[in-house]
Amino acid sequence: MKRGIIGIVILIAALIFVAGCAASNKGGNQQTEKVKLYLYGAGTLAKPFKEVIGEFEKKYPNVTIESQFGGSVKMVKQVTELHQPGDIIAVADYNVIPKYMFGENGQTKYTDWYIGFVNNSITFVYTDKSKYANEINSTNWYKILSEKGVQIGRSNPNTDPSGYQTLQMLKLAEKYYKDPTIYEKILANAPEKNIRDTETELLSSLEAGQIDYLAIYKSDALQHHLKYLDLPAQINLSDPKYANFYKEAVVDTKNGELSGKPIIYAITIPNNSKNTEWAIKFVEFLLGPDGQSIMKKNGFGVLEKPYANNVDKVPAELKNFVSEWPKQ
Template sequence: MIKKLIPIGIFLIIGTVLCGCTEQNSNQNTTQEKMVLKIFHAGSLSVPFEEYANMFEKEHPNVVIEREPAGSVACVRKIIDLGEKADVLAVADYSLIPQMMMPKYSDWYIMFARNEIVLAYTDKSKYSNEINSTNWYKILEKPDVKFGFSNPNDDPCGYRSQMVLMLASIYYKNPKIYENLILKNTNIKFKEENGTYIILVPPNIEYNTNRILIRSKETDLLSPLEVGACDYIFIYKSVANQHHLKYIELPKEINLGYYEYKDIYKKVDVKLLSENKTIVGKPIVYGITVPTNAPHKEMGIEFVKFILEHPEVLEKNGQPAITPAIAKGNVPEELKGLVKIEN
């Protein structure tokens, strides 16, 4: 009887092990079978896109979303220069898509959200108890104050910050503002042609580190600000709200947030000398597309549709949604009912 039990026991042990292996392999296969949807997006979209990703994965349990936030120009360059592939591209300046992506890497885009530039600070910032919407540039001019902006070569918030400061010189009728803050502290230059102020940004920006802090994207400025390594930063209003920062709202004529002031904004251009590309001042509008070489094009379109169907996520995160969103190009059929198509 004992001899008969031994083989049975061994059989049961082997069976248990095999079942365990089968179950483990099954779990591995299930994980491997999930579609990985890769999204390149502007750093300023990190908070709402994290929420969108969580919501989308709940509705699509077979999908895992990988987000790669970066400066918008850097996001585009990963696709067109480095050969990386993304299923969705969302940038903080919609014009980057027609200028840099079309027609080879994209044949449509949607303008889906707005924003504006503010000057953010904390209680640790020097003169935080004095600064207001009328004296902010005078505070920045103080020699013991350090302020930051993102790299104009990498990030729309960076070149928009330059536009804001130049527009401030125009609005306050004080050319010394841009001179004192930028020209004296960096190798950025400018010239005037036919009433337009053209800011010339070199490929490698040199700057006075005692007065200025520059990072690749605007969200990289948050930690230095919060620990007191920097006193003030130019950043999107939505990001300031999402991170519960104090901020100065700048005049509508200079903050790039209002369509009705578009004729004033376009008085300032930024020329990126590294690409010989000129960016015209205009209201801040976000753009989104699915690249033509997206590995999962249909699911990418589904994610864009999901965003358009849930504008409340953008709204509660301080980024006013454009409703209906404005689309241009060869818009996918699945999206046409959610957008206003313009030629």
């Protein structure tokens, strides 16, 4: 009889142990299952995002993030037109997301929200090899860049936000300095041969002295320890308080007319993501103190509280990180 009771006790203990292990495994699956996320980002996000990805993968060793960086419009179209797998999309101009992903004008709807997580400004960088490097400053820059023989690099305004933001900045400079020739004269020194899909592709040409100046984001200037022009906030597209002035700068591109807006980088998760839960965790990490610290270290402006459009559509896990997008 005693042996029977002991046997029953051992059996019950074994069942409890097995059940406990099963429950433990169920709770741990999230940390042990292998996950691959696909991220597409603006070219200027390559350096900081590689750091963010590295820290995220350390925190979650079961996750691997495959990333690709380039012109923001081109990166979005990897998902919307080429139908590549995509879990996270981050662009240098928040307007790119609603334009190509919100499903307007009969397009397929890929998302209905985005979060602005850092800001930036447009500038020109140069080196000691650049023509007039010892003379140029934030007051005379537009005169120097108009000089005959100066070679200027820029990105493609049809594929990359910094390309059309550079054009918008030059339009604003004409108004700010009351000189209607700035746009035409400077672009005469930035011909087609000096254009690439993303401006970071021209950094080696700048270092080699093949071009003298490069239109680029301030964050890149700081990351690459380059000399740069500290342009007025009224024209460098950095400050939301000048939004009404910025929108007066309208430029033509193959994607239609584009008016100037504050440079705010935005991120979203396509609704056809196969790993939405983990994509949300990545955005959480990016918006959290560790992610924002990396962005700040790399020269980006950190927002007091990231902006979100359609807050009610933002995943519940991210809502505490965001505030309503400022009205303009």
